[in-house]
Amino acid sequence: MQTILIVGGGAGGLELATKLGKTLGKSGKARITLVDKNTSHIxxxxxxxxxxxxxxxxxxxxxxSAHAARHHYHFQHGELIGLDAGQKHIRLAAIYTDEGELLVAERSLPYDTLVLAIGSVSNDFKTPGVSQHCYFLDSAPQALRFHRALMNNFVRFSQQNDDRALNIAIVGGGATGVELAAELYHVAALAKRYGLSGMSAQKLKIHLLEAGPSILPALPKRIADAVRKELSLLGVEVLENTKVSAATAEGFITADDQLLSAEMMVWAAGVKVPDFIARLGIFKLNRLQQILVTPELKAKGQEAIYVLGDCCGFQQQDGRWVPPRAQSAHQMASLVGQNIVRQRRQKPLKAFVYKDHGSLVNLSRYSTVGNLMGNLTGNSMFIEGKLARFVYISLYRMHQIAIHGWWKGMLLVLVEKMNRAVRPKLKLH
Structure with missing residues (x-):
């Protein structure tokens, strides 16, 4: 029986495990195993x-683990720390309890076919102090760590009788930084409903720092201009052409040696593939440490290893690299699934062709803007407001359907709406 390992349970990895579980795992043609250092997917x-x-x-x-049981694949909890491409096995780190007790020893897993979908992490560009003083949003545990600190600050500032504001500085004017800035104003306004009467959007001050000349540099100027205007109306101070030279306990030091004070600092200025991939010394990499692949999405020089998602370095015919987006991971997962099946049947493999369907930026409950790429003309159509919000939500619904199927996906949508009607609109713990 063929052994297929998928390392990384992000958008692409989980969708691929679901698809292969249905096509190969259910019939017993292959053993599909998904490996991830976390136990749940967001x-x-x-x-x-x-x-x-x-x-x-x-x-x-x-x-x-629950999803695997329902979709005919297996799940292994563990972090990839080693890979022997010659002997075809991976090595997973030991797992410890919160108290430091050994739970699962370091172990190896063999494979016939390996799929690397390990995603990306924030790129601090070796800026001094960033790793010590900043929050990152690469994973759910990191996001939860930021949330706990945010709620503690909400409690602290709601008890103060003066007009001092909670200062939050976000470095990186891409989608993550922009969307977080808007979302924080939304939850600050909600806090007053849930006992934090002294907290409000007026007691929040957010600085969004972008080193380049414009926020959202990968998107059309019209979108960036619209987003900048919306953020300014919310109260966000957008600082473009502002490079950060260091981070301290007091705030960010800019390139012109100015201190931007902040109680909380977030680093969202670009991504890269985790450093251990380079340390393996196995793959050819680009400057973001993405693994270079063949047109069929196999790692160059590695016949048994496919790569997809943010860690995949695929250069298109026009010289541009496929961007690290959810839609890229979805398209790559679909092709890798087809090629694994085609390879089993000894059929020619398909080459990957990236289709850019546009980009959307969701400014919490305030606005959504973006562009959609026309399939027929190749032109871009600017959308905003309720239509853009509907399309934005639809992208997540498509992901849910891909990993749960149509019926359960629709049922989950209904359950979510019911939960939102009865539970607090703000997570308070």
Whole structure:
């Protein structure tokens, strides 16, 4: 029986495990195993909502072990720390309890086919002090850590009788930084409903720092201009052309040696593939440490290893790299699933062709803007407001359907709406 290992349970990895479980695992043609260092899945574009408290991982997360049992694959909890491509096995780190007791010893897993979908982490560009003083939003545990600190600050500032504001500085004017800034104003306004009477959006001051000339540099200027205007109306101070040279306990030091004071600091200035991939010395990498792949999404020089998602370095014919987005991971997972099946049947493998369907930026409950790419003309259509919000939500619904199926996906939508009607709109713990 073929052994297929998928390392990384993000958008692409989980969708692939679900698909292969249905096509190969259910019939006993292959043993599908998903490996992840976390025990549950949250769609990465929603991590800013986890950080703000708008989304509760306890009710909105997908438990890997339970999902695996229903979809005919297996789950292994563990973090990838080694790979022997010659002997075809991976090595997983030991697992310890919160008290430091050994729970599961370091172990190896063999494979016939390996799929790397390990995602990306924040790129601090080796800026001094960032790793010590900043919050990151690469995973649900990191987002929850930020949320706990945020709620503690809400409690502290709600008890103060003066007009001092809670200062939060966010470095990175991409989608994560922009969406987090808007979401924080939303939850600050909600806090007053839940006993924090001294807290409000007026007691929150957010600085959004972008090193380049414009926020959302990967999107059309019209979208960036619309978002900048909305953020300014909320009260966000957008600081473009502002490079950060260091982070301290008091705040960020800018390139012109100015201190931007902040009680909380978030680093969301770009991503890279985790450093241990480079340390393996196995793969060819680009400057973001993404693994270079063939047109069929196999790691160059590795016949038995596929790569997808943020860690995949795929250069298109026009020279541009496929961006690290959820839609990229979804498309790659679909092709890798097809190619694994085609390879089993000794059929020619398909080449990957990226289709950009546009980008959307959700400014919490205030606005949503973006562009959709026309399939027929290739032109971009600007959308905003309720239509953009509907399309934005639909992207998440498509992900839910991909991992749960149509019927259960729709049932989950109904359950979510019921939960939102009865539970607090802000996670308070």
């Amino acid at each position: 769609w990465k574009p929603l991590l800013h909502e986890v950080a703000s408290g708008s989304l509760d991982t306890d009710t909105d997360g997908v438990i890997y």
